[in-house]
Amino acid sequence: MKKLISLCxxxxxxxxxxxxxxxxxxxxxxxxxxxxxxxxxxxxxNFFKDPSFGIRVGTEFYYANKPGHQTLxxxxxxxxxxxxxxxxxxISSEFGYxxxxxNVFLDGTIGGGYLLxxxxxxxxxxxxxxxxxxxxxxxxxMPTLGLGAGYRFNAVTFFSRYEMFGEVPFxxxxxxxxxxxxxxxxxxxxxx
Amino acid sequence: MKTKIISVLSIAIMATACMDExxxxxxxxxxxxxxxxxxxxxxxxxxxxxxxxxxxxPGSILLIDKPQExxxxxxxxxxxxxxxxxxxxxxxxxxxSVTKMFTAVVIMKLVEADKLTLDSKLGNLLPETTGxxxxxxxxxxxxxLAHLSGIVDPPNESLQYQSDIINNPTRMYNSTIDxxxxxxxxxxxxxxxxxxxxxxxxxxYWLLGQMVETITGKSMQKLMExxxxxxxxxxxxxxxKRDDKNVARGYVDLYGNGVLMxxxxxxxxxxxxxxxxxxxxxxxxLRKFMKGLFAGQLVSIETLRQMKTIQLTNCNSFECEYxxxxxxxxTAAGTAYGHNGALVGIEVNVLWYEDNGAISVIYKNNGxxxxxxxxxxxxx
Numbered sequence: 001m002k003k004l005i006s007l008c009x010x011x012x013x014x015x016x017x018x019x020x021x022x023x024x025x026x027x028x029x030x031x032x033x034x035x036x037x038x039x040x041x042x043x044x045x046n047f048f049k050d051p052s053f054g055i056r057v058g059t060e061f062y063y064a065n066k067p068g069h070q071t072l073x074x075x076x077x078x079x080x081x082x083x084x085x086x087x088x089x090x091i092s093s094e095f096g097y098x099x100x101x102x103n104v105f106l107d108g109t110i111g112g113g114y115l116l117x118x119x120x121x122x123x124x125x126x127x128x129x130x131x132x133x134x135x136x137x138x139x140x141x142m143p144t145l146g147l148g149a150g151y152r153f154n155a156v157t158f159f160s161r162y163e164m165f166g167e168v169p170f171x172x173x174x175x176x177x178x179x180x181x182x183x184x185x186x187x188x189x190x191x192x
Numbered sequence: 193m194k195t196k197i198i199s200v201l202s203i204a205i206m207a208t209a210c211m212d213e214x215x216x217x218x219x220x221x222x223x224x225x226x227x228x229x230x231x232x233x234x235x236x237x238x239x240x241x242x243x244x245x246x247x248x249x250p251g252s253i254l255l256i257d258k259p260q261e262x263x264x265x266x267x268x269x270x271x272x273x274x275x276x277x278x279x280x281x282x283x284x285x286x287x288x289s290v291t292k293m294f295t296a297v298v299i300m301k302l303v304e305a306d307k308l309t310l311d312s313k314l315g316n317l318l319p320e321t322t323g324x325x326x327x328x329x330x331x332x333x334x335x336x337l338a339h340l341s342g343i344v345d346p347p348n349e350s351l352q353y354q355s356d357i358i359n360n361p362t363r364m365y366n367s368t369i370d371x372x373x374x375x376x377x378x379x380x381x382x383x384x385x386x387x388x389x390x391x392x393x394x395x396x397y398w399l400l401g402q403m404v405e406t407i408t409g410k411s412m413q414k415l416m417e418x419x420x421x422x423x424x425x426x427x428x429x430x431x432x433k434r435d436d437k438n439v440a441r442g443y444v445d446l447y448g449n450g451v452l453m454x455x456x457x458x459x460x461x462x463x464x465x466x467x468x469x470x471x472x473x474x475x476x477x478l479r480k481f482m483k484g485l486f487a488g489q490l491v492s493i494e495t496l497r498q499m500k501t502i503q504l505t506n507c508n509s510f511e512c513e514y515x516x517x518x519x520x521x522x523t524a525a526g527t528a529y530g531h532n533g534a535l536v537g538i539e540v541n542v543l544w545y546e547d548n549g550a551i552s553v554i555y556k557n558n559g560x561x562x563x564x565x566x567x568x569x570x571x572x
Contacts, residue, residue, distance in 0.1 A: 040355035050360045084214065084457065085358055120214050121453040124250070124273045124443065131250050131273050131452060136213055140447070171448015178446075179355075 031058045033161065033186025037080045040181060042164055047183045054080025054088075054182065070098040074109065080182075083120075090115040092144055092165075103153070109146040114139060115167060140167045143177065148184075157188040214457060217437035219272050222280040230264045232256075239570060240266050246563075249556035250443055250452065251279035255475040256570055257483070257551040265475050271440035271557065273454065282474050284428060284439045285555050286463050288533025290478065290542050291431070291471040292397050293485070296337055296517020298404055298415050300491045300499060303333075307407055310334040310498075310516075314341075317403045324378035331386045333403070336396040337516040338503035342382035345393035347462065350376055357536075361461035365433075369398045369466070390504045390512035394468040401467025412467050424484040429473040433465040439472055442537020444559040452558065459535040469533065475553045482530065482544045482551045500529055524568035525550070534559060545571055 035054045038046035058076030074094045081087045092113025098105050117138055124131040142165045150159025161184040166177025227233060236256055244252040251269030265281040302308050314321055314336065315328035322328045325343060335341040346353035353376050357364050367375075373395070383391045401412050408415060413432040421429050441456040463469045473481075484490050491499070499516040507513060513520035521528040526547035533540045540555040541564055550571040554564060 038355075039358045041351045043352075045352065046356070046359050050363065052359075082359075084361060119453065120212070121455060121457075122213050122216070122274060124452045124454070125450065126248065130276075131270065133273065134451065138447075138451075167447075169448060170446070172444065172446050179351075 027190040029060045030191045031188045033184040035182045035184040052082035113142045216274045219438045223282040227264045249558035252556040255553035287471045288469045290531045290533035295467040342384040343395045344380045346376035364461035397468035424480045426477040429477045455537040463535045525572045
């Protein structure tokens with residue numbers, strides 16, 4: 001629980017520091033997405049057949065904010081529940097590039113974060129003489145890679161994103177990371 | 193306003209950030225038959241304890257049956273960490289691919305009964321495979337038994353199959369062989385032309401199981417009961433899906449950090465009811481099977497000779513030394529026949545040694561691969 005609270009505090013501090021001055025005053029772009037998570041290689045399988053739902057809130061900071069493109073940094077706090085496997089709270093930050101064609105845009109992001117995993121599988125660790133049960137909550141790093149597309153209305157943007165992330169370190173069958181994929185549907189708006 | 197919204201969202205996330213652990217039923221203790229009076233009890237027990245320690249397994253079971261001495265079975269550690277249940281000599285265990293020997297025996301008995309031949313074609317026996325599996329009209333029963341078909345092996349080759357077990361073990365548990373074939377096998381290219389190479393594939397035994405049930409109209413469980421379990425008095429062995437709270441649970445160090453996770457639900461999803469890896473048994477029942485098989489009680493000596501013969505004609509490495517449902521092991525105690533079995537959370541190995549007729553069974557409930565060459569000295 002301490003780790004979880006720390007994660008949220010870090011997120012709040014980062015969020016407030018990303019508030020930006022604009023001609024209309026101090027604003028924070030807020031992103032909210034609902035997503036489906038699944039373990040596996042990059043494809044669209046399981047998103048709809050075995051959906052594991054999640055929610056993510058975040059903000060963006062712009063290194064460059066031009067009419068035709070943006071270079072940005074995101075900060076996100078997310079949560080998902082994967083039945084019989086794990087529930088996860090995570091904080092992540094991604095560097096991204098967004099290209100506008102009229103009001104339509106495409107973007108790509110790469111980044112990393114930290115996952116606080118609560119496993120459905122009980123966990124045990126070797127003690128002096130035998131294995132003993134330990135907490136089923138533990139931390140993991142998460143490299144991320146994402147592609148998105150959306151449409152910008154006057155004050156609100158709607159978009160969809162496909163993201164891959166890994167649980168690192170991982171140690172089964174020589175895989176360096178346990179791959180996850182997420183399909184997001186979300187909106188972004190400015191919070192004054 | 194900003195702070196309020198963010199705080200509410202954060203609290204909502206924290207409130208929902210919980211995960212119930214999987215329910216694990218309390219097992220009934222297995223019968224504790226002990227072999228403490230055996231003259232080599234300490235020697236064998238020391239070896240077993242070292243194996244358990246070296247492989248970081250919660251529990252391990254060893255059986256040594258040599259013609260010149262009494263049977264010995266030992267069990268150390270735990271079969272169920274949730275309830276700290278001791279592993280016992282009669283603890284029920286998943287056997288994984290050891291099951292392939294049983295399936296092969298059923299096939300060979302049907303061959304002996306002229307219900308099919310080793311040269312019967314997959315496409316003829318299972319017409320639905322024609323057009324879905326390349327060259328199904330050229331793949332024979334022999335190719336399937338000896339892994340010479342070239343058909344893909346989803347459990348070992350497909351990340352999609354492996355992740356599907358994690359994503360929804362209940363769905364995988366309830367999947368029929370037809371479901372698995374359609375999802376992971378049909379439409380995939382062969383690794384090589386049938387008969388021209390060796391590539392271990394669980395799919396071969398999925399198909400053999402379907403074949404047997406189609407030909408006989410009986411379930412594989414029923415056939416194994418009639419042909420193997422009842423004749424050999426294997427009273428603690430079954431194939432079909434059952435409530436399995438007394439079966440030893442499987443564990444694996446999934447994240448490579450020395451922490452074992454209980455993955456019995458994944459083993460149950462993959463290793464229940466199927467002709468490639470579904471048998472649940474005990475060390476002593478596995479001994480009865482090996483003794484009966486190699487004494488000619490199940491199939492004729494000629495059939496047994498065929499089963500022991502390496503089927504790939506140009507095999508030049510130990511990896512392709514496979515007969516009809518039997519692995520060939522070159523050990524310091526001579527040539528041995530049997531099978532290794534592994535699921536995510538367990539590993540088991542069952543061998544019959546040709547030189548002295550000894551039988552070994554070694555089991556552990558950690559799914560990591562292990563060196564078993566130390567057994568050679570014990571069975572010599």
